[in-house]
Amino acid sequence: MAVTIKDVANRVGLSPATVSRALNKSGYVSAENVRRVEEAIAELGYQPNWMARGLHGKSSNLIGLIVPEVMSLYDNSVIQVIANELHHHGYGLLLCLHNEEGEQDLGYLRHLREKQVSGIIYTHPLNGNNSAFVRQLADQIPVIELNRRRERDTLDAVLADNIQGAYQITHYLLGLGHRRIALIMGEDELTTGQNRLHGYQLALGDQGVAIDPDLVRIGSxxxxxxxxxxxALLDLDPIPTAILAGSNRILMGVLQVLTKRHVTIPDTISVAAFNDTEWLQIWDPPITTVDIDVAEMARLA
Known part of the structure; x- marks a missing residue:
């Protein structure tokens, strides 16, 4: 049986992605870990895929980027920063948009494998779970997860500190005197939603505020x-005094309903959200947000 990059990773106690970075010199790996990887390769007789491709003239200077779409300001910023960074380092970009659909995502993952890209920067789709395929792919190609991670994933990832972000904004609302703070969050299969929920719960607990299940709405x-x-929250008695929206898309739905029902912000209900966007800068009254440094996350990936 051929030796795989996973065998090398197991020998040295590192992730396959870290071993791949050491082989490709495509990111920071300590000198000690590089030495250990080289020793393990010699001991196991492993031949990296990029070497085999190079012998046949098939090596690639392309990096695959899989994100949901180009219309959102977040994804647009990610694409621009990564494209600029790759150009600076002599790499091209192969962009794939899965539109949050697992079937499209799987097709693009297979396409990038066939194109023999040098690495993949990957954002999970909200609909569908291709984690098992991604883990197999990471044995052949360096894969970095960006912004989203599923609970049992062990690949290298660049993630926002969603626990701390949720804690801070919930603590801010508590400091304004709110005690009935509603949280509208997306899928709890993704660590994004799990961690934001956890930060919200921690902040309430630290202030001795009991968590009301009716105020926590998990969906998409x-x-x-x-x-x-x-x-549904507006049908409660009493209604919440503040709503924390778990994403920009969720926030748009929140604001639409509040506007339609003539609920004033912040006089009747205060609203806060994750991810600052340009259109929020002209919203009146202003919406308090947790700003994620998208550019820095993209550069790190």
């Missing part, structure tokens, strides 16, 4: 979920 990171959850 979508505008429609924001609308449905907000409508």
């Amino acid at each position: 990171f979508s505008r429609s979920h924001g609308e449905a959850a907000t409508a």
Whole structure:
């Protein structure tokens, strides 16, 4: 049986992605770990895929980037920063948009494998779970997860500190005197939603505020979920005094329902959200947000 990069990783106690970076010199790996990887390769007789491709003239200076779309300001910023960084280092970009659909995502993962790209920067789709295929792919190609991770994933990833971000914004709302703070969040299969929920719970617990299950609405990171959850929250008695929206799409649904029902912000309900965007800068009254440094995350990836 041929030796794989996973065998090398197991021998040295590192992730396959870290071993790949050491082989490709495509990111920071300590000198000691590089030495250990080289020793393990010699001992196991492993031949990296990029060497085999190079012998046949098939090596690639392309990096695959899989993101949901180009229309969102977040994804657009990610694409621009990564494209500039890759150009600076002599790499080209192969862009794939899965539109949050697992079937499209799987097709693009296979396409990038066939194109023999030098690495993949990957954002999970909200619909569908291709984690098993991604883990297999990472045995052949360096894969970095960006912004989203599923619970049992062990690949290298660049993620926002969602626990701390949720804690800070919930703590801010508590400091304004709010005690009935609703959270509208997306899928709990993704660590994004899990960690934001955890930060929210920690902040309430630290202030001795009991968590009301009726105020926590878990669904999808979508505008429609924001609308449905907000409508349900407004039917409670008493209604929440603040709503924390788990994403920009959720926030759009929240604001649409509040506007339609003539609920004033912040007089009746305060609203806060994750991810600052340009359109929020002209919203009146202003919406408090947790700003994620998208450019820095993209550069790190």
